[in-house]
Amino acid sequence: MTILLDVADVSKLFPVGGGPGPLARFKRRYSGGPEKLPKVYAVDDVSFTINKGETVGLVGESGCGKSTLVRALTRLVDVSDGSIKLGSRELSLKPSRVFARDRDRARIQMVFQDAGESVNPRFTAFDAIADPLRRLRKMHGKALTERVEIVASQCGLPLPFLSRYPHQLSGGQRARVGIARAIAVEPELLVLDEPTAALDVSVQVVILQLLQRLKKEFGMSYLFVSHDLSVVRLLCDRVLVMYLGKIVESGPAAEVFEHPLHPYTQALVAAVPRLHENGGGRLRLTGEPRSPIDPDPNVCRFYGRCPLSAAMCKTTMPKLRSFGPRQVACHFAEEFLLVPKA
Amino acid sequence: MTTAVPALSVEGLSVDFRTRSGIVRALDNVSFAVDKGETIALVGESGSGKSVTAYAVMGILDPAGKITAGRAMLGGLDLLAAKPNQLADVRGREIAMIFQNPRTALNPIRPVGRQIADVLIRHGNVPRRDAPDQAIDMLRAVGITDPARRAKAYPFEMSGGMCQRVMIAIALAAKPSLLIADEPTTGLDVTTQAVIMDLVNDLAKEMGMATIFITHDLALAGQRSARIVVMHAGHVVENAPTEELFKHPRHPYTAELIAATPDAAASLDELASIPGALPDLRRTDLPPCRYSERCPRKIDACVQPLPRSTSASGHMVACWNPLPERIANAPTESAA
Numbered sequence: 001m002t003i004l005l006d007v008a009d010v011s012k013l014f015p016v017g018g019g020p021g022p023l024a025r026f027k028r029r030y031s032g033g034p035e036k037l038p039k040v041y042a043v044d045d046v047s048f049t050i051n052k053g054e055t056v057g058l059v060g061e062s063g064c065g066k067s068t069l070v071r072a073l074t075r076l077v078d079v080s081d082g083s084i085k086l087g088s089r090e091l092s093l094k095p096s097r098v099f100a101r102d103r104d105r106a107r108i109q110m111v112f113q114d115a116g117e118s119v120n121p122r123f124t125a126f127d128a129i130a131d132p133l134r135r136l137r138k139m140h141g142k143a144l145t146e147r148v149e150i151v152a153s154q155c156g157l158p159l160p161f162l163s164r165y166p167h168q169l170s171g172g173q174r175a176r177v178g179i180a181r182a183i184a185v186e187p188e189l190l191v192l193d194e195p196t197a198a199l200d201v202s203v204q205v206v207i208l209q210l211l212q213r214l215k216k217e218f219g220m221s222y223l224f225v226s227h228d229l230s231v232v233r234l235l236c237d238r239v240l241v242m243y244l245g246k247i248v249e250s251g252p253a254a255e256v257f258e259h260p261l262h263p264y265t266q267a268l269v270a271a272v273p274r275l276h277e278n279g280g281g282r283l284r285l286t287g288e289p290r291s292p293i294d295p296d297p298n299v300c301r302f303y304g305r306c307p308l309s310a311a312m313c314k315t316t317m318p319k320l321r322s323f324g325p326r327q328v329a330c331h332f333a334e335e336f337l338l339v340p341k342a
Numbered sequence: 343m344t345t346a347v348p349a350l351s352v353e354g355l356s357v358d359f360r361t362r363s364g365i366v367r368a369l370d371n372v373s374f375a376v377d378k379g380e381t382i383a384l385v386g387e388s389g390s391g392k393s394v395t396a397y398a399v400m401g402i403l404d405p406a407g408k409i410t411a412g413r414a415m416l417g418g419l420d421l422l423a424a425k426p427n428q429l430a431d432v433r434g435r436e437i438a439m440i441f442q443n444p445r446t447a448l449n450p451i452r453p454v455g456r457q458i459a460d461v462l463i464r465h466g467n468v469p470r471r472d473a474p475d476q477a478i479d480m481l482r483a484v485g486i487t488d489p490a491r492r493a494k495a496y497p498f499e500m501s502g503g504m505c506q507r508v509m510i511a512i513a514l515a516a517k518p519s520l521l522i523a524d525e526p527t528t529g530l531d532v533t534t535q536a537v538i539m540d541l542v543n544d545l546a547k548e549m550g551m552a553t554i555f556i557t558h559d560l561a562l563a564g565q566r567s568a569r570i571v572v573m574h575a576g577h578v579v580e581n582a583p584t585e586e587l588f589k590h591p592r593h594p595y596t597a598e599l600i601a602a603t604p605d606a607a608a609s610l611d612e613l614a615s616i617p618g619a620l621p622d623l624r625r626t627d628l629p630p631c632r633y634s635e636r637c638p639r640k641i642d643a644c645v646q647p648l649p650r651s652t653s654a655s656g657h658m659v660a661c662w663n664p665l666p667e668r669i670a671n672a673p674t675e676s677a678a
Binding site for chain 1 (some may be wrong): 477502564
């Protein structure tokens with residue numbers, strides 16, 4: 001299998017206490033410059049790959065750095081450190097503002113969370129889908145109209161709807177516009193940030209089936225970000241679990257969900273409500289996550305909330321270790337590996 | 343099940359909204375009851391009238407909304423006919439509500455401890471002097487660490503999960519006999535959702551409180567409630583004990599809703615979508631069954647007023663052509 005996206009040691013830090021205002025200026029001056037400010041480790045040393053035609057899920061709770069990672073990959077923000085390779089092209093070298101006009105911009109596209117808010121309210125559906133084609137493919141006139149109509153019908157958006165504004169469309173139709181806009185320039189990698197979070201179940205199914213069909217038709221790779229594990233499990237081949245800026249577990253989706261090795265993944269899976277099953281797992285996380293601001297590099301990020309929380313978790317950060325097709329960052333992964341499947 | 347007087351019984355509730363583009367018939371003849379200490383769930387897609395039902399019962403409908411018929415009996419009091427000052431006494435004391443978005447529902451310029459103390463003073467018969475300490479106890483009861491410090495915090499200083507705990511503390515401060523939780527965990531992570539739902543369940547059990555739990559997540563509703571009321575376009579279409587509803591759904595809409603919900607067992611191809619959309623509730627020619635236009639089991643009788651047949655086990659279905667009573671699983675058919 002060929003690797004499409006190779007992410008190596010990517011970090012994204014945000015200084016805290018920056019921003020405007022006299023107080024922030026004062027702090028910056030007397031703390032020894034912006035480098036000395038405390039930093040939020042939004043994404044901390046993350047590495048993974050996505051193969052051609054693969055669907056990879058990215059799960060984790062809000063604030064764990066999913067969105068920052070995704071924004072870094074799609075080059076909407078610059079990374080602090082590390083490399084992002086799409087095919088043979090290194091993407092992380094150009095600043096994001098320059099990359100916005102790059103030829104390879106079209107190869108990696110994104111579907112945002114709520115199409116109602118991510119589509120310009122003063123653009124019709126046609127304009128929204130045409131915009132990337134105009135900018136990246138320099139299309140215009142008849143060719144542009146044709147291409148927009150083709151993409152719209154591929155996404156199941158009836159052509160008369162192209163002249164409507166976002167507020168005149170239903171949630172499902174807006175989601176289709178968001179998807180059509182992203183695939184119009186024929187990307188190789190499509191990043192989907194919770195594309196169905198704002199939809200009802202009945203519509204969600206249609207959109208998920210649409211995504212699966214499009215993937216088969218065009219051979220795209222997906223990075224599917226979601227906190228809804230039942231959806232990730234339906235769509236994804238492989239899954240990455242993030243916790244406070246770090247990947248704590250990865251592996252084939254079915255295996256990870258059936259037999260999670262990291263205690264955080266276990267709690268996550270246990271918390272998913274299921275039909276035909278009362279009560280659910282009893283594993284519950286207590287307390288609040290640790291602070292992501294200048295975290296101690298020698299303490300496991302999950303320490304304190306983890307039901308294990310042993311002495312060594314406080315002195316050594318567990319490394320991501322491989323177990324066959326899976327990777328886990330926990331000192332006690334072996335013990336869970338030996339437990340027979342429930 | 344007890345045959346005692348229900349904690350709340352809603353009978354024939356109808357609500358219209360007057361808008362510039364016509365009258366929206368948001369609720370039509372909605373009836374259900376919740377027993378003392380029981381947890382029921384109101385389930386439906388967005389626009390089905392779940393929240394409007396709750397707002398009507400709480401007397402906080404938008405001014406454009408008019409209650410055109412029905413009663414909501416809380417003990418001996420009809421909430422829909424009650425005077426504003428009667429309602430103000432009942433709200434917070436007898437019946438409390440947890441809102442969907444804690445960040446917008448909490449007062450942004452008042453420390454959370456003060457907001458809890460306000461309820462204690464107004465409804466909990468707590469002397470003004472003792473209220474701050476009791477507010478701290480409430481924060482501890484909903485599982486907030488370091489409650490004395492947190493009581494002085496403002497909502498923006500807290501995470502979504504913590505704000506939701508504060509909302510629960512406010513709702514439960516005066517030990518109400520009925521709690522309405524309107525999508526209490528939407529927007530929270532699944533791990534936090536599980537913890538918050540455990541908390542509501544435990545406190546409800548402890549205090550013998552009846553709970554109406556409003557959600558669009560059928561799986562979550564199934565896990566947390568004894569009975570499920572399914573709503574569609576302002577109608578109650580089915581009302582049954584949870585287990586029976588999942589095993590033998592009788593209304594075609596319920597069956598399709600179950601078939602559309604992603605679950606551990608199903609693959610994407612097995613999931614069925616529900617064809618069509620909610621009808622426009624402004625129409626004057628709405629059919630008696632508002633599902634009939636998207637229904638795969640439509641028959642000629644569907645133009646007659648909705649039936650309400652209730653089986654011996656308390657399984658209500660409003661349909662002329664329901665699925666047979668005991669067949670395994672949901673139907674696989676779907677409309678062309």
